[in-house]
Amino acid sequence: MKIAAVSDLHLDINRNYPVLRVLKDEVEKSGASYLLVAGDITEDFRLASATMKELDENSSFSVLYVPGNHDLWSPEPSRYKIDYIYSFFKDDERCLSGKEWVDGDVAFIGDVGWYDYSFGNHSRFTDDMFEKMSYMGRTWQDGIKNPWTRDNRRRCSLQLDSIENSLKRVKDKKIITVTHMLPIRDFTVQDARPEWEYFNAFLGSTSFGKMFEDNKVCYSISGHVHYRKEVEKSGVNYICPCLGYYSEWKFAKGHETDLLYHIRASLRYFEI
Numbered sequence: 001m002k003i004a005a006v007s008d009l010h011l012d013i014n015r016n017y018p019v020l021r022v023l024k025d026e027v028e029k030s031g032a033s034y035l036l037v038a039g040d041i042t043e044d045f046r047l048a049s050a051t052m053k054e055l056d057e058n059s060s061f062s063v064l065y066v067p068g069n070h071d072l073w074s075p076e077p078s079r080y081k082i083d084y085i086y087s088f089f090k091d092d093e094r095c096l097s098g099k100e101w102v103d104g105d106v107a108f109i110g111d112v113g114w115y116d117y118s119f120g121n122h123s124r125f126t127d128d129m130f131e132k133m134s135y136m137g138r139t140w141q142d143g144i145k146n147p148w149t150r151d152n153r154r155r156c157s158l159q160l161d162s163i164e165n166s167l168k169r170v171k172d173k174k175i176i177t178v179t180h181m182l183p184i185r186d187f188t189v190q191d192a193r194p195e196w197e198y199f200n201a202f203l204g205s206t207s208f209g210k211m212f213e214d215n216k217v218c219y220s221i222s223g224h225v226h227y228r229k230e231v232e233k234s235g236v237n238y239i240c241p242c243l244g245y246y247s248e249w250k251f252a253k254g255h256e257t258d259l260l261y262h263i264r265a266s267l268r269y270f271e272i
């Protein structure tokens with residue numbers, strides 16, 4: 001079975017580019033049976049779900065996805081609370097949150113994941129500082145837009161429990177996990193800017209990677225960080241296939257506005 005994976009399409013921010021059309025054409029040409037989307041589709045849960053449904057129904061491949069932190073932000077905070085939005089995703093058949101998708105001997109599981117500050121630099125910052133979600137004049141937007149951030153560690157623990165329960169239910173299958181948040185430190189921002197020793201705290205949790213390795217997961221797809229990387233660790237193939245914001249494409253000299261280049265650079269394929 002051939003699988004395609006991508007993340008962080010940000011269809012609203014990238015609205016001036018025909019992301020879905022180019023993505024659909026590329027994945028169809030590859031002959032993949034599934035496209036996995038690891039979150040940050042839009043900033044409106046209704047549009048995220050509708051877009052994945054449309055892509056699934058109008059292509060030669062099946063689409064499975066998880067929400068990202070942006071998909072969980074409320075488009076109308078007074079009307080749609082986080083519990084409603086998360087339940088909406090759990091009820092969406094193409095969304096892996098709270099359920100498993102089994103195809104023969106392959107099982108797809110996943111959810112948004114969350115963060116517990118384990119990727120932050122704890123020799124420089126205290127828990128109280130991480131709880132503020134703000135540093136050097138910059139505020140991590142989940143802290144404003146998602147009430148889950150009032151207790152990030154508990155939310156991360158709930159996500160770990162849910163994914164662990166799924167892992168137990170499909171333990172005899174070849175398992176592919178999809179989380180928006182990062183499962184390994186290798187994918188965090190590794191540059192010299194000191195603020196990332198702080199903001200890496202909000203990118204994921206080491207506990208996801210340990211769980212995936214303990215449960216012999218074959219492939220782990222994640223997103224969130226907008227860097228494209230892959231690494232094999234302890235038998236797990238970790239892939240971070242982010243498209244990211246069009247404004248970040250400027251770092252690829254000569255390809256600043258080349259959507260096809262960035263779709264091809266972010267999409268990853270594997271056989272299982």
Ligand SMILES: [Fe+2]
Pocket residue numbers: 008010040068070224225226244
């Ligand atoms: Fe993103």
